[in-house]
Amino acid sequence: MREYFKKRYEFRCAKCNKVQWAKPSMSMTEFGRNSGHGRCTYCDTFLHLEIEGDLCGETMVSIIWEDFLKTIKIERPTQSSSIKKKVNK
Numbered sequence: 001m002r003e004y005f006k007k008r009y010e011f012r013c014a015k016c017n018k019v020q021w022a023k024p025s026m027s028m029t030e031f032g033r034n035s036g037h038g039r040c041t042y043c044d045t046f047l048h049l050e051i052e053g054d055l056c057g058e059t060m061v062s063i064i065w066e067d068f069l070k071t072i073k074i075e076r077p078t079q080s081s082s083i084k085k086k087v088n089k
């Protein structure tokens with residue numbers, strides 16, 4: 001796991017493209033999980049934030065929260081398939 005994190009990371013809002021700064025989240029510093037979130041101070045859009053280069057980069061990348069959730073749903077099994085397994089037992 002990476003031992004050193006910068007205090008602040010520069011990122012651009014995925015919606016309005018304004019440059020601003022964010023602290024690394026606790027999941028990044030404590031658990032090495034490249035996932036944080038926050039609101040844009042200019043347009044108030046809720047954003048997913050992650051550090052470039054799998055926590056090793058110098059800046060953060062922002063993704064609009066709703067778009068980020070769509071990428072998660074693809075990786076997770078659907079609820080209906082897990083319910084079917086329980087019925088079969």
Ligand SMILES: [Zn+2]
Nearest residue numbers: 013016040043
């Ligand atoms: Zn914005």
